[in-house]
Amino acid sequence: MPHYRAVGQIPRKRHTQFRKPDGGLYAEELMGVEGFSSDSALLYHTGLPTAIVEAQVWELPAGRTRPNHPLLPRHLRTHKLGAGPADAVGGRQLLLANNDVRISYVVADTPSPLYRNAVGDECVYVESGRATVQTAFGALEVGAGDYVVLPTSTTHRWVPAGPGDRAPAEAEPLRLLVVEASGHIGPPRRYLTPKGQFNEFAPYCERDLRAPAEPLLVEGANVEVLVRHRGGGTAFTYATHPFDVVGWDGYVFPYTFNADDFEPRAGRYHLPPPAHQTFQGPNFVICSFVPRKFDYHPLSIPAPYNHANVDSDELLFYVGGDFMSRKGAGIELGSISLHPSGFTHGPQPGSVEASIGKDATDELAVMIDTFRPLEFGEAAFACEDTSYAWTWAGGHGGPDSTSG
Numbered sequence: 001m002p003h004y005r006a007v008g009q010i011p012r013k014r015h016t017q018f019r020k021p022d023g024g025l026y027a028e029e030l031m032g033v034e035g036f037s038s039d040s041a042l043l044y045h046t047g048l049p050t051a052i053v054e055a056q057v058w059e060l061p062a063g064r065t066r067p068n069h070p071l072l073p074r075h076l077r078t079h080k081l082g083a084g085p086a087d088a089v090g091g092r093q094l095l096l097a098n099n100d101v102r103i104s105y106v107v108a109d110t111p112s113p114l115y116r117n118a119v120g121d122e123c124v125y126v127e128s129g130r131a132t133v134q135t136a137f138g139a140l141e142v143g144a145g146d147y148v149v150l151p152t153s154t155t156h157r158w159v160p161a162g163p164g165d166r167a168p169a170e171a172e173p174l175r176l177l178v179v180e181a182s183g184h185i186g187p188p189r190r191y192l193t194p195k196g197q198f199n200e201f202a203p204y205c206e207r208d209l210r211a212p213a214e215p216l217l218v219e220g221a222n223v224e225v226l227v228r229h230r231g232g233g234t235a236f237t238y239a240t241h242p243f244d245v246v247g248w249d250g251y252v253f254p255y256t257f258n259a260d261d262f263e264p265r266a267g268r269y270h271l272p273p274p275a276h277q278t279f280q281g282p283n284f285v286i287c288s289f290v291p292r293k294f295d296y297h298p299l300s301i302p303a304p305y306n307h308a309n310v311d312s313d314e315l316l317f318y319v320g321g322d323f324m325s326r327k328g329a330g331i332e333l334g335s336i337s338l339h340p341s342g343f344t345h346g347p348q349p350g351s352v353e354a355s356i357g358k359d360a361t362d363e364l365a366v367m368i369d370t371f372r373p374l375e376f377g378e379a380a381f382a383c384e385d386t387s388y389a390w391t392w393a394g395g396h397g398g399p400d401s402t403s404g
């Protein structure tokens with residue numbers, strides 16, 4: 001996070017005595033990235049954040065992957081995945097992964113266990129539904145279009161809103177695209193001033209971010225927390241509940257950003273995907289293609305040109321609007337297309353001509369470009385539309401406006 005935030009009670013000076021009403025000391029915890037040398041948060045716990053009473057192996061869901069071989073453009077239909085009773089952590093179905101990032105899909109209808117990811121930050125895109133994300137920093141109310149950024153080692157749990165808690169317009173279940181990084185996720189560096197403020201060229205700013213506003217205090221004893229770490233999974237049991245933070249401050253905390261708050265750019269002719277970049281992570285970027293005006297050169301072609309991104313695999317997750325753009329290619333709501341390095345991709349036949357004269361699009365899509373090849377998890381094969389690779393040769397058409 002690029003800016004300072006303080007929530008709840010904190011002492012006047014850091015690392016000094018801070019006492020509870022009963023006279024005992026609160027337990028201070030520094031949660032810092034890059035050791036003690038970079039951004040951090042200082043949290044004040046009622047109990048000891050170190051007091052574990054048990055540790056057991058937590059068997060992580062299978063993470064086997066297979067390479068994209070023979071090399072093909074792929075189409076995954078996430079809404080075809082089984083959606084039985086699941087929580088937002090244990091129910092993750094691995095679609096794509098490499099050593100930098102893992103991308104999963106989950107339809108969640110039950111509260112998750114308490115959980116933290118010690119390997120890296122998570123950025124969870126909410127495709128539909130509503131949930132409360134309870135964290136040691138406080139709670140976040142999230143809904144469709146939200147990117148939920150959870151810093152490394154943030155203890156949290158997902159609590160989906162029940163059908164009775166959702167407005168009719170929010171009747172869809174909680175559908176999440178989960179991006180687990182091997183490092184830290186944040187705004188692109190070029191959007192920030194040397195002091196870390198969003199600059200005037202950034203497509204969003206501090207006012208568009210939402211973060212916990214008050215402490216979340218929960219009492220409990222012998223509380224289990226699942227930890228994903230570099231060696232696997234471990235279930236810790238804590239003597240006291242980890243949601244016992246009366247106050248915190250710093251630059252590291254969970255937050256949300258909604259794609260509706262991304263201010264899109266338009267040019268006289270087609271702008272490349274970096275104009276839509278929203279976040280950066282280790283060896284990957286996340287972009288938001290939001291409803292926007294098209295190009296306005298008198299001879300402009302709104303559809304993208306064919307392109308060979310020689311250094312990256314390109315994933316597009318189609319989540320809103322009308323996808324007549326890839327008519328004939330089978331793309332639908334919840335679809336993911338993967339256009340890998342080594343394959344030149346572009347609009348479906350007929351799309352270029354069909355796009356001419358259009359002045360706007362209502363499509364919404366999330367793009368993830370990785371700079372190392374993505375491999376496929378079991379869930380990818382379970383929902384793959386194997387006809388997609390041949391659609392460019394099949395005479396299919398339609399204006400293509402979301403494909404970067």
Ligand SMILES: [Fe+2]
Pocket residue numbers: 307314339345403404
């Ligand atoms: Fe592209």
